Amino acid sequence: MFSSDHVARVRLLYKLIFRVHxxxxxxxxxLGxxxxxxxxxxxxxxNPVEAKIFLTEWTDYAINLAKQTKPLHQAKKKTVGKYLEPEMLEYMNDEQxxxxxxxxxxxxSDTDDVSNKNEILRKEDSDNR
Structure with missing residues (x-):
């Protein structure tokens, strides 16, 4: 259905995403x-139309995340990700x-788990002193 060139591009993008993560x-x-x-x-x-949209969106994601995780950006902003614009919700179907x-x-849940772990570690550390 898809050319070998398409398959190679998908593989390359897939690997890039994991590298950026x-x-x-x-x-x-x-989670990512x-x-x-x-x-x-x-x-x-x-289908090919969905594939084009899918690859475009994931390529944009990889580029944006790579920019956000650069050391210089992290030193200045200390943030990863960006907020979803509310208008985007109107374009999503129920499954999305x-x-x-x-x-x-x-x-x-992961953020709460990290906060709880940090609190436990701080408490253990103060108990050991």
């Missing part, structure tokens, strides 16, 4: 890796909205 904090890296893996599997047999909500829950 290496710069993320551990919890975000795992799992999400990317699932999305690429889910779109493995999509559910997926976005699940991703939000997972990201919030």
């Amino acid at each position: 290496r710069a993320l904090p551990g919890e975000l890296r795992v 890796d799992n999400y990317a893996r699932d999305e690429f599997k889910r779109h493995k047999n999509c 909205l559910i997926q976005l909500y699940e991703l939000h829950k997972a990201a919030s």
Whole structure:
């Protein structure tokens, strides 16, 4: 269905995304890796129009994340990611909205876990003194 050139580009982008994820904090890296893996599997047999949109969006994601994880950017901003514009929700179907909500829950859960771990470590450290 797709040319070998297309398959090679998809593979290259897939590997690039995982390489860019290496710069993320551990919890975000795992979340990002799992999400990317699932999305690429889910779109493995999509039609050419969807494939073009999919590759464009993931390429933009990889470029933006690479810029945000550069050491100079991190030293200045100390942030990764950007907020989703509310207008984008209007373009999403029900399945995408559910997926976005699940991703939000997972990201919030990971952040809470990190906060809890840090609090426990601080308490243990003060108890040991």
